[in-house]
Amino acid sequence: MRRVLLALVLLSVAGAAAAQVVNHDIAVQALMATRVNPAALAFWAGGNDPPEGETPAEAEARWAEAVKGAQALQAGGRALLQHSRPGRWDEYARLLIEGGETGEAAARAKDMDAAFTIGGDQVYNACNGCHKAYIPSPVRPQ
Numbered sequence: 001m002r003r004v005l006l007a008l009v010l011l012s013v014a015g016a017a018a019a020q021v022v023n024h025d026i027a028v029q030a031l032m033a034t035r036v037n038p039a040a041l042a043f044w045a046g047g048n049d050p051p052e053g054e055t056p057a058e059a060e061a062r063w064a065e066a067v068k069g070a071q072a073l074q075a076g077g078r079a080l081l082q083h084s085r086p087g088r089w090d091e092y093a094r095l096l097i098e099g100g101e102t103g104e105a106a107a108r109a110k111d112m113d114a115a116f117t118i119g120g121d122q123v124y125n126a127c128n129g130c131h132k133a134y135i136p137s138p139v140r141p142q
């Protein structure tokens with residue numbers, strides 16, 4: 001079940017990446033591609049099923065990356081506030097910060113269930129809510 005939900009999250013992100021963006025903002029795009037998206041993947045790996053045959057040392061490293069990812073989500077949310085737009089933009093940016101904060105605590109505690117819940121709730125809702133409002137559905141190329 002875990003893998004299924006996270007796969008859906010990743011699909012929705014891939015959809016966002018493929019979308020034709022109205023009001024294209026290169027700075028926000030770079031922030032997503034280089035900071036927010038890698039941070040989310042690292043954090044989600046904490047709540048996801050461990051890879052087959054993972055050693056204790058590898059698990060340790062995965063959780064350390066999840067902590068860093070959660071911190072980078074907080075930084076990403078703060079950076080998004082600097083690119084504020086009319087509407088609910090700031091609300092989603094703050095949700096990302098909040099998800100990063102509670103996510104950091106869960107990752108430090110290596111609490112897989114909490115990391116999974118936060119990843120699918122606050123973090124996912126921040127990504128998806130903002131993308132739905134600010135990245136309109138893909139325009140099909142003519």
Ligand code: HEC
Pocket residue numbers: 013014016017021023024025026028029032033036037040080089090092093096123124126127128130131134135
């Ligand atoms: C406050 C708004 C907001 C939040 C929160 C947000 N995004 Fe984005 N995201 C955007 C916008 C706007 C774009 C389109 C940028 C552009 O190209 O102009 C975007 C684009 C992207 C892209 C495509 C980047 C590319 O290379 O074209 C990815 C991937 C992405 N976001 C991932 C995420 C993930 C993962 C999260 C949550 C962890 C997230 N975003 C949270 C606003 C947001």
